[in-house]
Amino acid sequence: MGNRPVSKINVDTKQDKKRNMKLKEIIEKLNLTVICANDQFENEVSGGYCSDLLSDVMGNATEGQIWITIQVHKNIIAVASLKELSAIVIVKGLEPGEDTIETAKKENIVLLSSNETAFDLAGKLYGLIN
């Protein structure tokens, strides 16, 4: 006894599974600025979609995703609301107008921003949840 080498590894069984993260974790890990939000921080994020064409988002994004875009006008709120997206992240430090923020508050849509480019942010988000 005692002569046999013993090796022990903790196998992470969750490794290959897609992680469902809460919105607040994503905001924290990606260092996002909250422009407006209500009580959605505990909501689970199902994934992400990156596009600046509104019809593309309408046609292809799915419920619970985070939408990454450079669009800042108020029509993005209607799209996020109709598609029940978990949040909009405006990238490159672009600032939405007052009317966009007002509409987001009224429609209860989470509006976030980041100084990074869509490519960099999408890459980091993908790494977090996949």
Added chain:
Amino acid sequence: MLNLEFVIEGGDFTKAGQASSEVKQILKQINIPPAHIKRIAVAMYEAEVNVVAHAYKGKMSVFIDPSKVYLKIEDEGPGIPNIEQAMQEGFSTATEAVRQMGFGAGMGLPNMKKNVDEMQVTSEVGKGTIVELTTYIT
């Protein structure tokens, strides 16, 4: 049978999506299955935006009965000279200003087609367009 009507103002992007949002709320309230609502929302939003982007004014009528949701979007506008061409993904006559907002990608009509069971487009150049969208509730 429920019958509702909404006015859509041409050119007014500040209100684009408002009619669709109201209809979506109603569909939820009367317990239309969520999977159907999701698809109807895409189709009616595209139809509404088309009126805003291309026409002078329009209206959206909604007819709901236990077996189907029928939407009729009619406008007074330039009409569509070639509907087949307009149905092609990527084809658009939207102005540069509209495109810069992320509209006018030529995906509107194809998005409608993909998300309803039946679609009919009737148009008269110089007069206007009627889009009819039917979703069967099964």
